[in-house]
Amino acid sequence: MRKASGILLVLLALVGVWVGLSIAQMSPEEVQQLSLIHSLSVGQGAPTVFPDVVTVRVNKPVRLYNISADKPGEIHDPVVISSDELGKNPVFGVRGFKVEPGKVTVVEFTPTQTGTFFITHLQHAHPIVAKLIVKD
Numbered sequence: 001m002r003k004a005s006g007i008l009l010v011l012l013a014l015v016g017v018w019v020g021l022s023i024a025q026m027s028p029e030e031v032q033q034l035s036l037i038h039s040l041s042v043g044q045g046a047p048t049v050f051p052d053v054v055t056v057r058v059n060k061p062v063r064l065y066n067i068s069a070d071k072p073g074e075i076h077d078p079v080v081i082s083s084d085e086l087g088k089n090p091v092f093g094v095r096g097f098k099v100e101p102g103k104v105t106v107v108e109f110t111p112t113q114t115g116t117f118f119i120t121h122l123q124h125a126h127p128i129v130a131k132l133i134v135k136d
């Protein structure tokens with residue numbers, strides 16, 4: 001009887017490990033992937049970002065791909081993710097980054113706070129601002 005219950009416990013443990021591994025495989029760490037096209041003149045002729053509003057989940061990693069639709073050599077530097085439109089209060093550990101035509105700049109961060117933030121060129125003297133909305 002003891003031996004049988006011992007075997008049962010081992011079987012249960014093995015099933016538990018198997019279920020655990022299966023769940024881990026089904027839910028790899030989610031990365032929220034987004035692309036932004038930064039432009040001084042595409043579209044309505046006004047400087048903008050396409051899209052100009054992006055929404056992400058809090059506490060999940062984000063991978064943001066950036067490219068510019070402007071003329072070769074027109075480099076946007078710095079582009080800042082900030083709590084203010086001017087780009088004076090960078091958030092989520094992201095340093096000012098370059099956005100260039102013909103080259104994808106990848107920015108990775110984890111938003112640790114909900115609210116509305118700004119992906120802004122205003123420090124670069126370009127009137128280009130997108131909203132980054134971080135939701136629960």
Ligand SMILES: [Cu+2]
Nearest residue numbers: 076121124126
């Ligand atoms: Cu710029």
